[in-house]
Amino acid sequence: MQMATLSRWTLAYFGCALTALVVALALIGLGWAYPQNPLAAPSTLIVVHLLAIGWLSLLMLGALMQFLPVLVGRELALPGLAPVALGTILVGLFLMLCGFAALDGWLGSAELLPLGGLVVIAGFGIAAVPLFATLLRAKSLPLPAGFVTVALMSLLVAAMLGDTLAAALAGLIGGDFAVALVTHGVTLHAGFGLGGWLTLAAMGVSYRLVSMFLISPERTGWVPRVAFLSAVAGLALACAALGVLLWLNAPWPLGLAVVGLAALLALGAYLGDVVTLYRRRRRAQLELHMIAAIGAFIMLVLGVLLLTLATWLGWEGAVAAAVHLLGLGWLSGLGLAMLYKIIPFLTWLECFAPSMGRLPTPRVQDMVREAPARLGFGLYFGAVTAGAVAIAASVPALLQLAAVLQMAAVLYLIHHFYRARRLADLPLLWQDHPRPRLLWPARNFRSPT
């Protein structure tokens, strides 16, 4: 039986994720991050993990709970684990952030860091169970689901490596191993997290969503296969590099260089596919979420070019700026753009699925007002770019201003998500339609038939 139903906890994931994003941007606005503080300073790490775990990972997991069943045409397995995973990850993240604060001499003990890390790993593990079980139920794995599978494995590697790092930082493990890990392991941790987990999952989901929203034939043939195979090869080599680091306490620069080349090849093929999807679309008019997604793809190109250049030149500021472009421009921008469509779509399904064909139903487009929201996306991508320039040029005041503007843009977009959820923009005919609950699990919305 191939079907997909509404994932009851997806909106709660989205709500927590957006909260973490706003808090992280507020902290950058207050001057908590690089370049005011060093890259490895506890305050920078608090901001980075709020973004990577609180915002991006929760966003991606919430989206996967909803869309993995769509990718493989099977119902989500063990859906009851979704809220358990969410709660566990939130508790673990809170403990982790306390642990970082303790490193800085604040309250608590630094041992909270690896403890929090363990709880986060447990949360990711619990979230991975229904997702992997759903993948195993699939008769065949379409390419987008292949990306998601590899991304989930990478998530678990990133989390375990991160916890080992946390143990070293907290002083629980010492010696040459800890020194080598803290010196050379951070790059791999970030690579598995930002690249393997978040970017591969975003690529997989977007392959399907972009073709669905543009009514464009799905990508087949050698280009998407090159994207997939070189991504897998790159990750395998990164695992080998991690193995070398654990074994010899030494980095493996040649291996890492090849990982970089494989990643470039994968991203190049992916971007080629995205351009083809846009070109072959049957929809003449682009909706706002697909225009905003172009902003995210441009950020991906800029971020990758800058990262390549900065790594080549060994320019730390530019590496940080590139990570800023990739994390806040590409992944966050794509996430916000897709939320602008996904939230109204899920709300539409929840409210109007039972009356389809029996009563007049609004279009999904009737639930949003694109003209004002367009300003929000414009401000968002403008502020991200300004923030990257500020980081590269080491002008902290400009980064703080950019972060405040970016936070304003996010709050404005959240306002639009809220309006869609409250059915606030629907035409008069549906003004009296019962409102769904904002974040909590959808009631059994189907009419008894």
Add this chain to the structure above:
Amino acid sequence: MTDPLELDVRPLLHNGGEPFGAIMGAVGSLAPGQGLRLYATFRPEPLFKVMQAKGFDYEATPLDGGDWQVLFTPDGAASEPAGSRSDDPDNWPDPAHYLDCTELDPPEPMVRILAQLEAMAKGEVLFALLAREPVFLFPELEARGHAWVGDFDAEGTTYRLMMRAGSRP
């Protein structure tokens, strides 16, 4: 092997008639393994997809004067399609309605299909073409008591879906 059944819908088309019912009637009367030779005044593209869904390959040949001859032969190797449980599509009547939803963005195909099913009598069959597998439609079909069977065409680009209207709730 039996000779293919011959059906000439050109006179019907010249008189402004709609040949779909006649063609489906002829398909319904075919013996197992028997093919259908169809004559028409144009290349009947939409019919190809309908017939593929029913497990027929086709071979279209242009004739003099702009007419076409199409030979439909049972492919015998139709992949097992996915569908609702405990229902045997082989015993369904031929489709009485046809919807092409390939150019519509979600959730419009669902809305059109369910609206059409609401307007149909119990037991009538609707055939629809979609750009992708309508995974959100299936729970709705099930909740409303409709039966369905569907699969992708050979190229994997179009999803073919046959639905039999259930009892009106």
